Amino acid sequence: MMNKPQSLGRYFILRVGVFFLVFITIWIQVATWVYHFAWDDTTEHYLYQDLALVHSGQLTLPLMTQEKFIGFLDDMPLNYQAVLNIDDIEFEHTFLLSSANGDMYVLKSEDDEGRSLFVIHFFSHQDSPSLVPIFIVLSSFMLIPLGLLVWRVWRAMSRDLNRVTRSLETDEVPNARFIEMSELQSTVKMARFAQQHAQKQERLFSAFLSHEVRTPLTHIHHSMSRLQQIDEIPLAALDVLDELERGQQALTDIADAVLLLSHPNKARLGRHALLPLLMRWQTKWREHGLSIELVNEHKVGKQAIEPKLFELLLIQVAKNALQHGDGALRLRCDEDGLVFDNTIKAKPMLSGHGLGSQMMSQVCDCFGWKLNVHIDNNYTLSINWKLTNTELG
Numbered sequence: 001m002m003n004k005p006q007s008l009g010r011y012f013i014l015r016v017g018v019f020f021l022v023f024i025t026i027w028i029q030v031a032t033w034v035y036h037f038a039w040d041d042t043t044e045h046y047l048y049q050d051l052a053l054v055h056s057g058q059l060t061l062p063l064m065t066q067e068k069f070i071g072f073l074d075d076m077p078l079n080y081q082a083v084l085n086i087d088d089i090e091f092e093h094t095f096l097l098s099s100a101n102g103d104m105y106v107l108k109s110e111d112d113e114g115r116s117l118f119v120i121h122f123f124s125h126q127d128s129p130s131l132v133p134i135f136i137v138l139s140s141f142m143l144i145p146l147g148l149l150v151w152r153v154w155r156a157m158s159r160d161l162n163r164v165t166r167s168l169e170t171d172e173v174p175n176a177r178f179i180e181m182s183e184l185q186s187t188v189k190m191a192r193f194a195q196q197h198a199q200k201q202e203r204l205f206s207a208f209l210s211h212e213v214r215t216p217l218t219h220i221h222h223s224m225s226r227l228q229q230i231d232e233i234p235l236a237a238l239d240v241l242d243e244l245e246r247g248q249q250a251l252t253d254i255a256d257a258v259l260l261l262s263h264p265n266k267a268r269l270g271r272h273a274l275l276p277l278l279m280r281w282q283t284k285w286r287e288h289g290l291s292i293e294l295v296n297e298h299k300v301g302k303q304a305i306e307p308k309l310f311e312l313l314l315i316q317v318a319k320n321a322l323q324h325g326d327g328a329l330r331l332r333c334d335e336d337g338l339v340f341d342n343t344i345k346a347k348p349m350l351s352g353h354g355l356g357s358q359m360m361s362q363v364c365d366c367f368g369w370k371l372n373v374h375i376d377n378n379y380t381l382s383i384n385w386k387l388t389n390t391e392l393g
Helices: 008-036 041-053 076-085 134-170 179-229 236-261 272-286 307-322 355-367
Strands: 068-071 094-098 104-109 114-125 268-273 292-295 303-304 325-334 338-342 370-375 379-386
Touching: 041 068, 041 094, 041 104, 041 114, 076 094, 076 104, 104 325, 134 179, 179 236, 179 379, 236 307, 268 272, 272 292, 272 303, 272 307, 303 307, 307 325, 307 338, 307 355, 307 379, 355 370
Parallel strands: 292 325
Antiparallel strands: 068 114, 094 104, 104 114, 268 303, 325 338, 338 379, 370 379
16 A cells, blocks of 8 residues: 655655665764774784884883783783783783773783793773763764755755656746756656547547437437327337437437537436336346346445436446347346356357447446456346445445
């Protein structure tokens, strides 16, 4: 399911902000490790510097102050020895060892006589304040150029979006700065042109269809009226005239429904009881040789429909059953929709062009219903309407 639409600016700023926070968090952690483990080689430089002074004879061993110790293991304070005894210290390597009172940077080497010589620099917790506040302050200053960069990028995008929006309201086509915006502008222009052209063609087709259908029907209606006013018509012709009148009326109803279907936005939907329409449809098509069985017809309630379009849907269902079906047509009714079901002929004599199915689908779309067709030994057409559109109880 699609998420709720959001502002492009909010989307852009949120992603950049999250990236910046993650980047700063990782940077602070790495910088803290670099300082703590002396990965910048500063501490190692001073350790080797003291070791060089010992080898040159400029220092008298053991040398012990509050910050450093240079000498042999036996001369070392007990708390230093306790820490060194835990780890195996290699020669000519710098190690960071933690104690209860602070951190010890240790360099193990040998003197001229081959004895183990230790150079230890000690940093207490009081002398090693946390650098995190300093890094946070530096990160805050980094927000200024980042914010300026984001603002300039967003301003450029916003201006291009405004140009595209204005171009949709007018005929002018301003130059877009970004290729994507230019392509979007061209695509929307083409889509709008195609939509206007399609609407124009639809209006022309509807006007032509209305004229070409209603004009012959009007002539037929006037001719029927004139024939009925003639007194010398033989009695045997009266049945023919009645049949012609019924056909003319049925053709008029279908034409009105088809013309209305060509303009579905003009269809005024109202809540109507379906059962009377279904029973009238059952009676009408019984005269044409189609037996229609209604099952659970008491469960069908009212729906938001246009009666002429609903009758057009039923007409297409009945014609389809007569053309392709074998035997009675069964209609099951419930609160969720209608299900039409009948047996398919083994060898259908005629094959249509699918216009009836398209008309049924368009009627269901106009009503907001869902149409499904399943074909095996039976032809099953199911119509489901939304529960919010159904009157229950």
